[in-house]
Amino acid sequence: TGFILDVRKTVTSTNTIAKEMAANGAKEGTVIIATHQTEGRGRMGRTFYSPASTGIYMSLILRPKLSLEDSLLITTGAAVAVAKAIEELTHREVQIKWVNDLFMDGKKVCGILTEASLNVENGGLEYAVVGIGINVSTKDFPDDIKEVAGSIFTDKPKDQPVTSMLAAYVLNNLAETINNLTDKSYMEDYKKRSFLLGKNINVLKGDKILKAIALDIDDRARLIVEYPDSTKEALTSGEVSIRID
Ligand code: BTN
Numbered sequence: 001t002g003f004i005l006d007v008r009k010t011v012t013s014t015n016t017i018a019k020e021m022a023a024n025g026a027k028e029g030t031v032i033i034a035t036h037q038t039e040g041r042g043r044m045g046r047t048f049y050s051p052a053s054t055g056i057y058m059s060l061i062l063r064p065k066l067s068l069e070d071s072l073l074i075t076t077g078a079a080v081a082v083a084k085a086i087e088e089l090t091h092r093e094v095q096i097k098w099v100n101d102l103f104m105d106g107k108k109v110c111g112i113l114t115e116a117s118l119n120v121e122n123g124g125l126e127y128a129v130v131g132i133g134i135n136v137s138t139k140d141f142p143d144d145i146k147e148v149a150g151s152i153f154t155d156k157p158k159d160q161p162v163t164s165m166l167a168a169y170v171l172n173n174l175a176e177t178i179n180n181l182t183d184k185s186y187m188e189d190y191k192k193r194s195f196l197l198g199k200n201i202n203v204l205k206g207d208k209i210l211k212a213i214a215l216d217i218d219d220r221a222r223l224i225v226e227y228p229d230s231t232k233e234a235l236t237s238g239e240v241s242i243r244i245d
Contacts, residue, residue, distance in 0.1 A: 003060075003171055004030045010052070012039040015115060015131035018059035022127040023117070026061050033058040033167065040133060042111055043100065044241065049145060053160075054138040056167050059131040060174065064181065066125050068118055072221035072236060073184070075100045075114045077177040078130045080186045082110055083193055085169035086134075086152060089162075095195040098214070098223050099237040103195065107150025110134045132170065136163050184219050191217055200245035201225070203235065211245065 004027060011017055014032040016039070021030060034057045037050035050057050062074065076099060083094040083102055086109070095103045102110035111133050119126040135151040153162075177186050191197065196214040203210040203225060212225040215232070222234040223242070 002029060003175070006030060006032045008032065008034040010034065010036040010038060011057075013037050013041050013131075014057050014059035015041060015113060015129055018061050018129040018131070019115060019117070022061045022129060028061060028063040028127075030061040031058055031171065037133075041113060041131075042133075043113055043237075048111055048113070048133045049138070049142055049149065050133060051138055054151070055136050056132070056134040056163060056170070058167065058170075059129050060178075062128045062130065062178065064125055064128060064178075066128075066181065067123065068116065068125065070182070070220060071114065071116045071125060071128060072099065073181045074116075074128050074130050074178075075112050075237070076190050076217075076221040077181050077186055078112050078114070078132060078174060080189045080193075081173035081177045082112070082132060082134065082170050084189070085166060085173050086110075088169055089166050090152060094193060096190060096193045098194060098196050098217060098242065099221060104150065104152060108135075108148050109150055109152050134166065134170075136166065187217070187219055187221075190221075196223070196242060196244070202243040202245050204241040204243065205239065214242070 011034040014034050018032045036052035037057050040048035040050035042048040079096050086094050100112040101108050113131040116128040117126040137153045138151045141149040199214050201212055201214050203212050212227050215226050216224040222236055224234050226232050
């Protein structure tokens with residue numbers, strides 16, 4: 001299956017548009033890609049800063065044969081696809097912060113938001129929308145994110161061809177990983193870029209903050225942590241946020 005590209009300028013949120021289209025029967029492989037979002041969304045109800053022309057904002061509609069439990073694999077698969085695309089283009093290192101954030105030189109340059117709709121009859125996924133936001137050359141971030149957010153290119157403004165090439169690399173890699181989500185062969189690629197593994201972390205769970213060590217990421221993309229009392233837990237990203245200690 002190939003991609004069907006729906007290229008736009010300013011939109012509210014490509015994820016919102018893609019979800020509407022998916023609910024109305026849009027085909028798997030449909031990609032909404034925009035140059036600017038006025039209501040870009042992140043995980044946990046946060047906003048995703050999406051200024052005009054300095055980033056890539058895209059959402060891909062999938063109709064995967066996955067259970068809800070395995071839908072985390074969509075996010076990890078997309079993270080590997082984007083990380084490799086950036087590395088291929090820049091020859092620089094990209095790190096992944098479980099589960100959906102990409103970092104370069106200590107700054108977050110990409111976020112991924114997967115939103116899935118459940119088929120109530122068979123318990124599988126009706127559709128999933130994987131939204132990818134990449135800061136290509138954004139310079140001035142709002143105060144509340146300027147400590148963490150960064151861009152791939154910080155030195156000089158990037159021309160449109162570089163941005164378009166990156167989008168093409170991302171789609172090319174997505175086509176490959178998305179077809180192989182269940183064989184999990186990309187999980188090693190994910191883990192070797194993960195900068196949480198082996199680190200002391202804080203697990204933010206509701207209003208609790210728990211100290212832990214990040215031990216591993218399992219083949220369902222859950223983060224395995226060990227608490228100071230030696231108990232272990234497999235975390236899914238919906239329920240927690242992680243901070244480096
Ligand atoms: C996060 O950092 O928590 C995830 C950010 C995801 C942003 C992308 S940009 C394209 C798509 N449309 C949205 O509204 N969000 C995603």
